Amino acid sequence: DAVEFVFPEYCECGLQGRLVRLPGEVAYFCEHPECPWQLRRRIEHFASRNAMDIEGMGEKVVDQLVTLGFLKNIASVYELHQFRDKLIELERWGEKKVDNLLEAIEESKKRPLHRLIFGLGIRFIGEGAAKILAKHFKNLDNIMKASKEDLTSIYEIGEKMAESLVRFFTDPKELEIIEKLRAYGVNFEEKEEFVTIGKKLEGLTFVLTGELQSMTRNEAKAKIEQLGGKVSGSVSKKTSFVIAGANPGSKYSDAVKLGIKILNEEEFLELIGEEKPKDNFANKPESNTLFD
DNA sequence: TAATAAGCTCACTGTAGAGC
């Protein structure tokens, strides 16, 4: 007895933005270039953990600052210090909270290039593609100058991604924001420390599951990539190793089914040449045959 | 065209920190 859902024609942004759905795509977009909801999501994404990692700038904070007119685009994040006194006055804010946020914003200027590329929110350019581009071009200016042909000649960069990049870097509005980011001192270079420093794990693909005690998953991912390895989100026949921490998830059983070699955290640390923590994984689950 | 991987969103739990 289901009744067909009639999708709204206009966005709730209040700017009479028409909702459009591109052929072959699922998502609807508000056509209005100044849609405040798109702006909120863009800034949230820019500040998110895997992008510029600005602690204290989550969904609610972005919503509040956009509503109050303090944030107008991603570059305006670096103008927030001008409003320090006004921010302290806000409900549930205080001097410490504001200073922590401003400090986190200042710190974010030092993030490596691949995080900035990811944070710009270019369609089809996620974390993985951002790393490939940063590694290949070394700085943002080289990426901005690259033609569609230059981009598609890179392994794993396809036509859609290249078109999206060229479209983004020829848009005058985006270029204006990028120039502001440059003027505020945001890092545009890929630092050596984020580029591969070894070939020990070259040609190997890893999948992480469960909770690691000695480092976060992101840290483990960075270690693997620095040593030339690849980290994937799902287990397949091509997976070389599954690294299983405490309480491993379904990827563990997937690995068993496919006969993929599973390493526990101790073995993983040995593989990457890291020291084991003092407690020697005292909290590892006893029922987990992985650790037998 | 199928397999694979990447990207993205959501849900859930635990924790930190600010306000009261």
Added chain:
DNA sequence: GCTCTACAGTGAGCTTATTA
């Protein structure tokens, strides 16, 4: 010290792009 909010960490599931 309690309450509330936001963040951190993680797994799962879905869609989509790339590759073979």
